[in-house]
Amino acid sequence: MAEAETKSIDNATIKMIEKAAADGVNTAFDRAETMKPCPIGSVGSCCSNCGQGPCRVPLPKGKEETPEERKKRKGVCGATAETIAARNFIRMIASGAAAHSDHGRAVAELFIAAAKGEASGYKITDEQKLLQLALDLGVKIGDRSNNEIALDIGQIALAEFGRQEGELLFLKRAPLKRQELWRKQGVAPRGIDREIVEIMHRTHMGVDQDYKNLLKQGTRAALADGWGGSMIATELQDILFGTPTPVLGQVNLGVLKENEVNLIIHGHEPLLSEMIVAAALDPEMVELAKSKGARGINLAGMCCTANEILMRHGVPLAGNFLQQELAIVTGVVDAMVVDVQCIMQSLPDIAQCYHTKIITTSPKAKITDAIHIEFDEHKAVESAKEVVRTAIENFPKRGKNICIPKEKTDLIAGFSHETINYLLGGLFRASYRPLNDNIINGRIRGVAGVVGCNNARSIHNEAHNAMVKELIKNDVLVLQTGCSAMASAMAGLMVPEAAAKYAGEGLAEVCETVGIPPVLHMGACVDNSRILIAATAMVKDGGLGDDISDLPVAGAAPEWMSEKAISIGQYFVASGVFTVFGVTWPTLGSKEVTDFLFKEMEEIYGGMWAFEPDPIKAAHLMIEHIDKKRKALGIDKARERILYDMEMRRELEAV
Ligand code: XCC
16 A cells, blocks of 8 residues: 555545655645654643643553552642643633634624624625524514614624623523533533633633533533534624525535636635635636636635535535645645634645745734735725735746646535425424434434544544444434535535435435435534534424433544534533544543543533544444433334334345
8 A cells, every 4th residue: 555545545635645745745644754742742641831841740650550659640830630631621622612712703793894884795695594693682673774683683792702791692592401401510601701711710820720620611611612602603604694505516626627726715714715705706807817828716615614615605625624735736726815723834835835825814823934915804805806816816827747636526515504404394394303203213313413623643534434434324314514524525425315325224215305415514613503503403393302412412523633623522512412532532641530521521411522533433332322312212112113124124025
């Protein structure tokens, strides 16, 4: 097996890793070989929170640790392995929640500017969702204009970030039992920023030194992400840019075009990318491209921005996290424009070997050696045109060393909560009833959310594909976001035909009846909030218990790497979902902290974490959990009976 084939299961990726090697270009795949993870830091046992350290608390020698040995495992200040692991873990949550929430804040600010008419190019697109949200938030509708209503909504949403007391408004969307549990546990978030700041305070040297108390604050901040910052981002983006509906798209590096200006939009916030989509369609820009010898302008997305513009405009996906450098290696990317999150600092270095211009746009995220074109939402159209123009002007500078892999796969995206509701029940009786009924009758065994990143420490896309295939084979409907969704799309799992090919009999039957793929693309990582809403809708529709923790559902991030994934996982667990992560687990340096997350959390929240790097084993942990919940609901018999009948039918046919 060639070396590149040990790094990805995707042919386009393998080809570009080989081309990078031939071109003398160093990528994350190479760096992952030379830069080994620190064995102490990777299990959460290194504390660098003060100037007396970093204190590296070694792992216990042997299985049973004596009290004497244990005493030696302390930092200079006396911090124990538990305190250090818990502090590190919740600092990851703080960072992840901050990233999602700052995204939500930017959307809220733009929403207000648009409502005031101060952000030209932006307008309310989904009126129905605007009015629904107004009802949810108690905003007066009457005969007020959309912009007046939107202004109130935007201000209420923005105030959630700085709220100091009470609790976040969207918590009320959760099942009642869950809300009560959060209140009883003291983890109902007061304000988004407040919970994140409090983590930074508590983890400062010499503050909170009880690992359970630290983890509790981690839970509170994570809930402020899922039911706060991320949910605000998703809701307001839908209203501004449109709630996603099914759309045909394509994925993989093969979407790049030799004869067109290729502009890749990479990052997370759709504020900029929406405008770039509009600017690329501008006849003036298309003419300019033609005047430079190009046939047109080809936009493609990378990472979560890709998911945002795919869902709303059908813009193709160039690839997921580990393909960002490789896109440049094709030699045909005229510009890559980035905003925030998951952007590798190596991009300008690699771009130097080709002709690509790397353009940063956010004052929060500059990269040395990149061009900076600051995105000003008040002059969004001009900013976007400048970016597109930069790509066009660079087109004639393309070299001869180009290679576009032929791989590209079709997918259907755009399965927002509203779309699933509609597809299942129709416009006038939209509901989750058919889903619940098919879970109860056993055709669908359960539902799994498979989300998250790629990680250069594991084989690109391998775990995503193996896990998702195993789940659908076992009649588990899969909901996806982020880079994980793109991995499944590349493997052809997001088209309706995938049901007959890969899904179990029961799931395939339901997918064929409704006309959906067995794996549903629900959007970017902030759109994990859509999964929370979908789970709540399942509870509210009845027949599957009265809380999310009663549902036969599970979550996973088999190739996670981002701190955002930890925040997402924690809010899923605290919302009652069994959640399994692959690759590595950041608290293994403390048995107590790990046991709390893996076991005790289930007693408190009904959901818990697990760590299993083998994706097939992890899928079976999820299936076991789903079956456990089916049993508790008393619907395990229905499934057994149906399978038995089908077996019998097959046997009869064979005779
Ligand atoms: Fe980043 Fe969101 Fe992870 Fe992909 S999945 S590597 S966080 S782009 Ni969000």
